[in-house]
Amino acid sequence: MSARRLPSGGRIDRSQVLRFTWDDRVMSGHPGDSLASALMANGEQVLGRSFKYHRPRGVMSAGVEESGAMVTVGEGARRDPNVKAPMQELFNGLTATGQNAWPNVRFDFGEVNDMLGRFLVAGFYYKTFMGIPPFEWGKGTGAWMWYEKFIRKAAGMGSASREADPDQYEQGHDFCDLLVVGSGPAGMSSALAAAEAGLDVMLVEQDWELGGSFLSQTGSESKNRCADMVASLNNAGVRTMLRTTAFGLYDYGVAGLLERVTDHLQSPDPYQPRQRFWTVRAKQTILASGALERHIAFGNNDRPGVMNAAAGRAYVNRYGVLPGERVIVATNNDSAYHSAIDLASAGAEVTLLDARSTLPGELSERIGEAGVSLRTNTVPLKTKGRLSVNGLELAVISVNGWRARGAESCDAVLVSGGWSPVVNLMSHRGVKPKWDAENACFLAPSRHETIQMAGSAAGYWRAADCELSGIAAGSVAASALGKKAKSLVLPPIGGWDLAIKPVYEVKVPGKKLKCLVDPQHDVTAEDIRLAHREGFVSAEHLKRYTTLGMATDGGKMGNVIGLALMAEALGREIPEVGTTTFRPPYTPVSIGALRGRSVDEHFRPLRRTPMHDWNLSNGATMTMAGLWHRPWYFARQSETISEAYVRETETTRKTVGLCDVTSLGKIAVQGPDATEFLNRIYTNPFAKLPIGKARYGIMLRDDGFVMDDGTTWRLSETEYFMTTTTAHAGKVMVWLEELLQTRWQDLKVHVTSVSEQWAGCAVAGPESRKVLATCVEDASVMDNDAFPFMGVVETKLKGGIPCRIARISFSGELAYETYVPSDYAVAMMDLLWPQAEQSGGCLYGLEALGAMRIEKGHVTGAELDGRVTIEDAGLGKMASPKKSFIGSALRNRPDMTREDRPKLVGIFPKDRSQTFNAGAILCSVEQVSGLGEGWITGVTHSPVMGHWIGIGFISGGHEAWAERTAIAADPVRKGNTEVEIVSPHMYDPSGEKMYG
Amino acid sequence: MIRIKCPFCGERDHSEFTYGGDASIVYPALDATAEEWHEAVFMRENIRGMQTETWHHVNGCRMWLIVQRDTMTHEIRSVRPAHEGLAGVLEDDR
Numbered sequence A: 001m002s003a004r005r006l007p008s009g010g011r012i013d014r015s016q017v018l019r020f021t022w023d024d025r026v027m028s029g030h031p032g033d034s035l036a037s038a039l040m041a042n043g044e045q046v047l048g049r050s051f052k053y054h055r056p057r058g059v060m061s062a063g064v065e066e067s068g069a070m071v072t073v074g075e076g077a078r079r080d081p082n083v084k085a086p087m088q089e090l091f092n093g094l095t096a097t098g099q100n101a102w103p104n105v106r107f108d109f110g111e112v113n114d115m116l117g118r119f120l121v122a123g124f125y126y127k128t129f130m131g132i133p134p135f136e137w138g139k140g141t142g143a144w145m146w147y148e149k150f151i152r153k154a155a156g157m158g159s160a161s162r163e164a165d166p167d168q169y170e171q172g173h174d175f176c177d178l179l180v181v182g183s184g185p186a187g188m189s190s191a192l193a194a195a196e197a198g199l200d201v202m203l204v205e206q207d208w209e210l211g212g213s214f215l216s217q218t219g220s221e222s223k224n225r226c227a228d229m230v231a232s233l234n235n236a237g238v239r240t241m242l243r244t245t246a247f248g249l250y251d252y253g254v255a256g257l258l259e260r261v262t263d264h265l266q267s268p269d270p271y272q273p274r275q276r277f278w279t280v281r282a283k284q285t286i287l288a289s290g291a292l293e294r295h296i297a298f299g300n301n302d303r304p305g306v307m308n309a310a311a312g313r314a315y316v317n318r319y320g321v322l323p324g325e326r327v328i329v330a331t332n333n334d335s336a337y338h339s340a341i342d343l344a345s346a347g348a349e350v351t352l353l354d355a356r357s358t359l360p361g362e363l364s365e366r367i368g369e370a371g372v373s374l375r376t377n378t379v380p381l382k383t384k385g386r387l388s389v390n391g392l393e394l395a396v397i398s399v400n401g402w403r404a405r406g407a408e409s410c411d412a413v414l415v416s417g418g419w420s421p422v423v424n425l426m427s428h429r430g431v432k433p434k435w436d437a438e439n440a441c442f443l444a445p446s447r448h449e450t451i452q453m454a455g456s457a458a459g460y461w462r463a464a465d466c467e468l469s470g471i472a473a474g475s476v477a478a479s480a481l482g483k484k485a486k487s488l489v490l491p492p493i494g495g496w497d498l499a500i501k502p503v504y505e506v507k508v509p510g511k512k513l514k515c516l517v518d519p520q521h522d523v524t525a526e527d528i529r530l531a532h533r534e535g536f537v538s539a540e541h542l543k544r545y546t547t548l549g550m551a552t553d554g555g556k557m558g559n560v561i562g563l564a565l566m567a568e569a570l571g572r573e574i575p576e577v578g579t580t581t582f583r584p585p586y587t588p589v590s591i592g593a594l595r596g597r598s599v600d601e602h603f604r605p606l607r608r609t610p611m612h613d614w615n616l617s618n619g620a621t622m623t624m625a626g627l628w629h630r631p632w633y634f635a636r637q638s639e640t641i642s643e644a645y646v647r648e649t650e651t652t653r654k655t656v657g658l659c660d661v662t663s664l665g666k667i668a669v670q671g672p673d674a675t676e677f678l679n680r681i682y683t684n685p686f687a688k689l690p691i692g693k694a695r696y697g698i699m700l701r702d703d704g705f706v707m708d709d710g711t712t713w714r715l716s717e718t719e720y721f722m723t724t725t726t727a728h729a730g731k732v733m734v735w736l737e738e739l740l741q742t743r744w745q746d747l748k749v750h751v752t753s754v755s756e757q758w759a760g761c762a763v764a765g766p767e768s769r770k771v772l773a774t775c776v777e778d779a780s781v782m783d784n785d786a787f788p789f790m791g792v793v794e795t796k797l798k799g800g801i802p803c804r805i806a807r808i809s810f811s812g813e814l815a816y817e818t819y820v821p822s823d824y825a826v827a828m829m830d831l832l833w834p835q836a837e838q839s840g841g842c843l844y845g846l847e848a849l850g851a852m853r854i855e856k857g858h859v860t861g862a863e864l865d866g867r868v869t870i871e872d873a874g875l876g877k878m879a880s881p882k883k884s885f886i887g888s889a890l891r892n893r894p895d896m897t898r899e900d901r902p903k904l905v906g907i908f909p910k911d912r913s914q915t916f917n918a919g920a921i922l923c924s925v926e927q928v929s930g931l932g933e934g935w936i937t938g939v940t941h942s943p944v945m946g947h948w949i950g951i952g953f954i955s956g957g958h959e960a961w962a963e964r965t966a967i968a969a970d971p972v973r974k975g976n977t978e979v980e981i982v983s984p985h986m987y988d989p990s991g992e993k994m995y996g
Numbered sequence B: 001m002i003r004i005k006c007p008f009c010g011e012r013d014h015s016e017f018t019y020g021g022d023a024s025i026v027y028p029a030l031d032a033t034a035e036e037w038h039e040a041v042f043m044r045e046n047i048r049g050m051q052t053e054t055w056h057h058v059n060g061c062r063m064w065l066i067v068q069r070d071t072m073t074h075e076i077r078s079v080r081p082a083h084e085g086l087a088g089v090l091e092d093d094r
């Protein structure tokens, strides 16, 4: 016989029937059911198979600590594995399946592992597969990696869907005076006390109903008390959040919450997110997170039908499900007496085993009245049965430990081995819980930072004491925030009539038992002793070796028993062995909630230039450059990318090309000391840069490596327009602000990022002057003499568009960069492009830009990667010997001036018909292995040279390789290519095109 | 999550800021020796306890701040603008 639904009672609505599917079988339940209670009511006992031994498992609890009824909920892309059935609210149409079993949980071939159990002890996989022949001669890791994928398949839990997650998730932020975690007697009373004192209170509850332990109590008194408190909370304006777990507590009262918005709905509103991830900043926090009941390690204590005692009470009183007809309740403390009484009152035949020799007075009378038979000095030794419990062997106390004493038949075993207050969130704050021997549990300090513990989470066992401790904590929180609140005298913690008798494991001499400590990871008491015998004497090592506490419950079930067994093995007391350290999250958080809306195109911000649409309507194919969307190439008719960029390069070099360069960083440097400032941050002199001239400059970091490069234009005595690379624009701005605000506070300089304010277009090629001359209002400003190389003019484009133009060249041709205020970007292009087109010109994108700069040997972010000195980049002559600048002291350290450092070079394929890839390693012919002699940063087909070329770095630079062949080693992509190392200035090295 | 009271913007999440470094470093003059620079740039204390450090309110007012923070507990004792002149102006406003 198994569990059954009672005809009345509980908080379920019997007038409505919900249909759900379990392993392809249709079943029914009621609103208010959890999946676990509904499955029990339908007579299902085996709901899962264990991780390693594939042992049959049933419902073991009624809460987050569940380690037996782990199921997969949903189908297809919405398949959600390892859902704890007691935490899943039942809804019409829910689909759930058993996991870690084949063909199903009731008949699983993997169960053979259980018979082989003696070979699958702690560390078995590591020991066996890391040294197995033929790998045993020191290649163990390789063997492990090979076997691991098969082992992972055999030992596991549910599997996630491989389809993309179809759901949306949201992230929210909130603030409050007081955050209360948990809505039991302590949580509700503290929220009320604080709200009545005037605080803005948020109360979060992981369940779908407020009430905590109230929900599993009988009697109209507690029901009314609960309903009254819920009503008062609403009246007091407390903001309550159901189905919301506070999963982590962080610095400064910041809490992470996970709100399950639609996981309990059959057909959610499509505009609702599945879950919300909340970041809440609370001035005060009260943890009324309750306590979890511990089990006891005895033989086959994981067999379906064994659950914790409080869970048995919850199933009867909250869900109207009787776990068994013939029930044995085994306890070492007072709390299980209530379970025994309630199950007996609901019609079960109940025997109560108490490990203690004396009885708690009033409670023992009440169990007598309820018809519960009682045995003292008695504990469970081993369950009998196969897929479910049909009996229990017992043990009684003797002079030296426990002694077997008979057996009883039963169909359910409810166990209480004591209580572990949920100190997890306090533990997240780095607080070490302390062992309280009297109550046999770990307790956190009642107060730390702005956080307080209340109720059973603080070690109060009686509901009335929990309420009092809640009121006290709420008042303390209110006083801390300057509100008037009464102060209370608290009762001592604990509160049982008769003290708990610690029992962690039951074993008798000569009897081999499989006593589960951490059922989710199949860690047994014997595993812990074995690990100890093998030398794992530190609690931390022992945990890792046995994987105790590392399953999805995070040690909620097994940690304390595990510590107790370690203490026994080491001959020490529990506090000497260690403490329990909990880390976020309290319960698992879906990756979807963590990512929120930051997905697909929202994964990172997107930056568009003000001429984005103009580029698109003129045929641009776009590409990403950092966060920027930039034109990649402008294909004509059916051109491929390579045909397009080769044409763009050739056209630009022959006539003229236009390119959107808005993404370059632009900084206004203003103030009387601007010149001095620039002179300190650039390696080359800026002190004598005339107004109306630009200068190419290099910045180093303090450590002497190159930070960035760009041109800076002098607009007036006190104003400069600095450009940076696209990649480093943000970094350079931060750096300038740091220097001005921290080191050089005396300099009167202001820097402003104007990257967004100015739109830029490069006009490059022999016809560029002619094109610009037709577009400016006063064509004379474009005269060669009036506007020489590196000249700057501020003028107007036709139609009165303000603009600034500098004659600078990245392409190596006669070229200008023209900037207009962003709102005029399209107007500028509409002026320039018809003129360029008339001159036979083109629009060009990033690919052609890259090709031309590689031909010219100009560096970009790919070369200036933070490991390059100014000499490495071939720009040593830009470092002034006559002045000091940032980085000048440290750039001359011995290793940074070595002759054999990798230096910027050009690269040709030896056989000109060949090519090679960026990212290839440059090696000498003699040694094509190891770290090589250098690397390739950029590769393009050069229309000018008629073959592929590259740019990169190699030891000693091109002079050292004048007579030598190098290998571009690229073993995992296109293989090796013989290359020639040449000067990086592969096109027009004298620069006459640029200056001409 | 550390919360930093920016003197200009108020209390904000640390995700709005970027960490700078040890604020007690006095950077030598640009023409100082390589040894002096080496000392300032590379030889850093790994302080356990109260540390004076710089933070940049990069997603806020863009001000560099001097923060006294306990590296063990994240307790922040004080926050002030790195720029003395700005600190002075704030004082005057009070």
Ligand SMILES: [Zn+2]
Pocket (backbone or CB within 6 Å): B006, B007, B008, B009, B010, B057, B060, B061, B062, B063
């Ligand atoms: Zn700020």
